Amino acid sequence: MTTLSANTRNAEAQGIPSRTRTLWTACAAHALHDGYTDLIYLLLPIWQAEFAIGYGALAFLRGLAAASMAGLQVPMGRVAEHIGGRTTLALGTALAAIGYVIAGYSAGLIGLCVALVVVGCGLSTQHPIASAAVSRAYQGDARGPLGTYNFAGDIGKAAIPSGASLLLVLMSWHHMLWAIAALGVVVAVAVAIFLPASLRPIHSEAKAERHASGGCGGFALLLIVGMLDSSVRMGFLTFLPFLLQEQGASLSTIGQALALVFIGGAAGKFACGWLGARLGVLATVLVTEAGTAVAILAVLVLPLAGILVLLPVVGLLLNGTSSVLYGTVPEVAPAGRTEKAFAIFYTGTIGASATAPILFGILGDAVGAHAAIIATAITAAVILPLAIALAPRLPTTELAS
Template identity: 25%
Template sequence: MTDAPAPAPPLPDRDWRIIGLIGTGHFLSHFYMLCLAPLFPIWREEFGVSYAVLGLSVALMAAITGLLQTPVGFLVDRHGARPFLVGGTLLMALSIAAMALAPNYWVVLGLAITSGIGNSVIHPADYAILGSSIGERRMGRAFAMHTFTGNLGFAAAPLAIGLMTQTLGLGWRPALLAAGLAGVPVVAAIVLQSRILRDQARPKKHAAPLGREVLLSRTMLMFFAFFLLSSMAGVGVQSFLIAMLDKLWATPLAVASLTLTGYVMGATGGVLIGGWYADRYASHFTFVTALTALSITLLLAIGLLPLPDAALPVVALVAGGALGASRTPRDVMVKHAAPPGQMGKVFGFISSGLPLGSAITPVPFGLMLDHGVPWLVMPTVAALLVASLFCAGTARGGALRAARVPAPSPLPAE
């Protein structure tokens, strides 16, 4: 039976303001994660350190962010998300701004750690606020915009830093100072508008399983694995697609770069399609499965068939779009599985699989290229995505059994 779509009215002004506030903070979070790497050549000369040491700044920021998300999630559930969102965003922004005054690289490294501490607040606080402040029938679009603004932050960071340091000739210190201080008005806006940001309702004592009981349940562990494996697959494509095409088919660098750009653009824009779908239909897992299967097929074609140069960017665009569109229903599935009042810890724990997956992937995929088996890259990506679907299905089944309800029926039209 096909769910009949119904046109939805425009989001109320209040919902747009909430999505805008949370989305802007998420943009900054991703922007700050990627704004240091473009400065590595400059820092190498100025501070006299190796690229390996420079890489520690990004690695530590990501590691601290991932490791602290779960404990921060417990605090968000206990004390409310708004103060943590304000404090975390401010700490993140001021840490980046303070790097402009750093006398040596070790101060930069310390500030990268403090920025990571601030960044660890974003996912648990954002999802707790969105889950409580946005109407259920608009949750998919809210989550989609959250992911979309984060992706824009990743895309904007190298461009903005390059523009300020190279085109405008500001130097790296004014560039980082400007980037960091840009977060201050965002924090001020969150504070001034905080009355429209709702904290999740706290459950009655013993009304639901608490703490580690929730996170160590089979359902949540499977969702964590879903996020982890999806991240491993996605980073494998983004990090090694160009090198794989070169080694397999001697694809020109310009074509390979355009192919990667197509994949990233598709993945970024696809989340908005997924948000639209998630708000109109209840068959989220079926949607995720179908689109992931399409993406697997197209990625295998890129890695195993000598496609024409003109076709590569188009195939990659569709593959990325399919995978991106599957991501928002995934987030909504997690939201529905989270016990009342515990979205902070649930999303903090599950989304920590994303940076962990990013950390695991590069070495094994790099070894495939080093040992002359680049044809293994896309089949490995495909295997990771298939495994992620198995984990998603297991998690969904566990959530339905825990709720003791049948599979969800289509949502009524708005």
């Protein structure tokens, strides 16, 4: 309680206009950017029918957006250090909207390639900058708010593609994209108005001490844990539909099962961020990763009905660790380099999410789907000793409540 009060007084002394305003502005940006990211999945079949594009070209389009978003996060973090996070995020949000305007005017593959590169460039600004803004606004109390911020991204993933599909009933896909782009302009203006122009680095003196005594090693360990956690999640989800199919699930049942996982995942991001603030990093990561390993193995032996009952819990555990890890980034980042640390962390986890299905897929071809799923559980278990090794590199207040 003393720590929370001290952090609150510290925030007030820095003249932070409103913690809540910063959080909700970051949440709005996260919801929009993640929604923009997943909107591409809705557009791919439309573009295939409109322009007679093959599956390979469609995969290339999706890859362009993902590559530009992931590859530019570190450079955008550096840009934010020079011109300010608020300016960078507002311009990035507007740039993503412009990308969808260009897509609406595109008449073929080349135009769509240009549009999605522009969209990806704009989307690359959000994760490092908005995460750092929430961290700096809440200082040592940021773990729970970062869980709320991560939860907002899942809301956007559900709301924007579904809203876009409803708009398609009323208008062409060109006009739908321009309407969605207008929403992006509104959020860009909101970021420019409501996000603080600058916030002081988080716990600069304490962080400088930790950095001098091995803070870089702490961040490296955290990054490895984050990448393995993302690999477990994406590897398991890659094989889940096939496992359900083996159990006799129909396509509609598989869709419902995935929805159960995603609902549980959204709840996990929200709940585990706050749980990490209460129990500490080590206890929460040990519980979620051990639970993930056990739940994955249980899915392999349960009948279909049991799997469907368990899947929301699986989703909660799969996604819950991420909120705890994101909330730890500012604690192990070099003093004053929070944006860069978030940029590197998100680049690593997004890269792991992209490569893990390929690696586990190759393993599945070699030894079978069940063995590959067991490998994801083993990967989750590998995180446990890494978390124990990470614990001494964290502030004492982060180990337990």
